[in-house]
Amino acid sequence: MAKTVLIVDDSTSIRHVVSYTLKQAGFTVLEGANGQEGLAQLDGQKVDLIVTDLNMPVMDGIAFIQNVRSRPACKGVPVLMLTTESQDSKKQEGKAAGATGWIVKPFHPEKLLAVIARVLP
């Protein structure tokens, strides 16, 4: 059965690239433009993986991750952060909030799939 991935990023182009890559690879993809929209998606369904940007309006990545981790339905779901090179402290914060790992932007779609393979059985 296809796994479901939630991509949360305020950049439409990034969402499109990620969504396209994942769909090609056989995943079902849900999207959110910010933390709040992401949570709304989670209200409705179960996901197997979450990929989220950190800098977003309305609700940023860190708050989003914290919220995700407080949800019993999301227990054990891997969360990958999209970070930029210079954002080391953000990475730490993200980990502290409960993120599983990260992907550094800009990334090649192949790399996205490779990192995802590491955290999904």
Next chain:
Amino acid sequence: MQTLGTATGQLSNNEQANQYLTFTLGAEEYGIEILKVQEIKGYSAITHIPNAPPHVKGVMNLRGTVIPVVDLRRKFSMELVEFNKFSVIIVVMVGEKVAGLVVDAVSDVLDIDSASVRPAPDFGSGADTRFIRGVASMGEKLVVLLDIDRLVTEEDVAAPAA
């Protein structure tokens, strides 16, 4: 004594999979996969083995290894002939073991592609159809293709059930 090449379980050549060594028993022609044939020997002294099934003639010395020898005529319930210096023994590999088959004479190596193989009709020749793969018509000859693994069965070379 010709060595017809050994089968190591690795087919290097697809064609070989359809090559058969044919031999005669009485008026009939039989074939076995060349990949299972190790060599062909002439007459060898056979040492009797106690309590062997009737078609196991005994064992012989194959360059220092002791292998069992099966009399195919007896196995196929055919009329028996004298085992003498004109007899031919085809040495075959059956699983991990090596055994000899006594035949009248070796004919040829033939390429028989699977399309020409038809299922065996009921011969009534005493050859148990369990070990007949099929029949191929090569020109005027009808060659009965044998399944060597079934032919030299567990019963022949494995220990009797306790």
Next chain:
Amino acid sequence: MQVDLSRFRETFFQEAAEHLAEMETGLLRLEQGSSDPELLNSIFRAAHSIKGASGMFGLEDVARFTHALEGLLDRLRSAKIEPTPQRTDVLLEACDVLRDLLATSASGGPVPERMESALANLYIAQRAVPPPADEPLRIRTVAREVVLAHAPVYRVHFKPAPEIFIQGMDPLLLLRDLAGLGESAVADVDLTELPLLADLDPERCYLAWNVCLSTAKSTEEIRDLFAFVEDGAQIRIEAETADKAEALIPPPVAAAGLAGSREASIRVSTGKIDKLIDLVGELVIAQSMAKEVVGNFSLSRLGQLQEAVADMDRHLRELQERVMGVRMLPIGHIFGRFPRLVRDLSIQLGKEVRLQLEGEETELDKNVVEHMADPLTHLIRNAIDHGIETAEERRRNGKPGEGSIRLSASHQAGSVIIEISDDGRGLDAESIRRKAVERGLVAPTDTLSEAHLHSLIFAPGFSTAQQVSDLSGRGVGMDVVKRNVEMLNGSVSLETQPERGTTVRIKLPLTLAILDGLSLQVGSETYILPLASIIESIRPGRAQLSTMAGQGEVILVRGEALPLIRLHRLFGVPTRVVDPCRGLTVIVEHSGHRLALLVDELLGQQQVVIKSLEANYHKVEGVLGATILGNGRAALILDVAGLAQIARRASHTELVA
């Protein structure tokens, strides 16, 4: 012989209740801080008794439960772990469960609910405290293949942060990725931090792993895998060079029985190979000289031809010897594990034993060495378990408190002699005889020679041990030792003196493959009989032939009636010699039993190379193998043990005249 044990069940339950009470009293004393060194031993013994007896009555659950109980108690009494309050609690709870379990076993009810969790706790409580950080990582035997591979070997220690699950990461995925880097071997999981079930938080990770891995990747590339989980985790990646990697291979585990882990390849010193090459060279030279003489032959050159052939003969013999030597291993190869075994066993059994090894350099065929590992282990266990007395008892009898066991190997006239000697209490002829009568092996009125008594020890199921010892629990009895030795064409015997000790003597052929035989003719067939089994050959007089009820044909030799086997009939070989008084009767012997074989004639003595019949055919009863005679024909080598077996059935078959 089926013995109905049900009448003893009542007794078992009574005794078990007593042992259980002993255990509890002991545990309470332990809890109160008793410092009695014997306390743990006595608690252990109580559990051990229940376990042993439960096995006898088929009470599987009780046996399984008490096995775990015993395991924990054993570690406590050998001071591998400390009796913490936590452990005492677990033990006391286990006693409660055991009480319930005994009750349900007696009444036929279902096992107590708490049993599985109590069982789990017993195992968890056996874990020792984690080793200090700089102790070498334990690696399982399975890693052997990897360690010997060419790629560099890494030892990776990974202890994830406890929150790893909460962070959505599954450590198994990391192990999977590690495995994908190369030829990963083994992840040895470290459970030392695993708490008792009641205290376990399922969202916390308590586990750590030690992985032995063979890969061409660099340390950095390996470390990269752990990028996401580095924080809060312990990660150590050590690279090993090939030689150090060899040192990681634990000593060979005792071969798991005859069908077990025998290697299909051997390592040979290049010196041995060089010498072989030289010999082959010399053989070729000798042969070409012979060829030359034959090519230009005249009768005057006969002497030269004879010389050339003699040369070839000499070189061939030496080649033969050396090729055999390639498969030789010093017996020290298996002796090496015994000092540790002796030490562990002595501690476990509370005895003082010293082991002396002699002749470790004695070389034997590789197969023989490997097959002897188990029998020797068993004999040593036996010596310590049943032979050597406790220090106390020894001193009471005027012996030094420390018992000694001498294990020696030596070459003697084409054989290897292995001896295991102990200075313990020896074997008591009376108790052997009693046991034999009990087992129905001898009648109460039979007089038994000492040799016969000793051979009884090798009978299956025979044991005079007072306690059912679980040391030999894997089913290796003296009869298995004997069978193993005989399978190698060897023989085993023992000498014993009450109070002085016992010596078990194993004689093995120097190589598996060569046999001194006597060739004999039956009809048109030639057979080989192992020389070692032949007592004599006779041409009996008519008066010596007889038939005994229930035994078939016999020959009377010096007052003893030996079963007569007509080989021509047994093997279905037609011959004209069917009258024992006209043919030749060979008297052979196998483990104390003698029989007579009727053959046409004896041909002569010769050394034969044993060829396997089973390799391409199958085992035939009464046949040990085959050989190729000088004339190129295959001949069967007879197995006297098998023939004796057939003789025993003789009264029921048409072998009876």
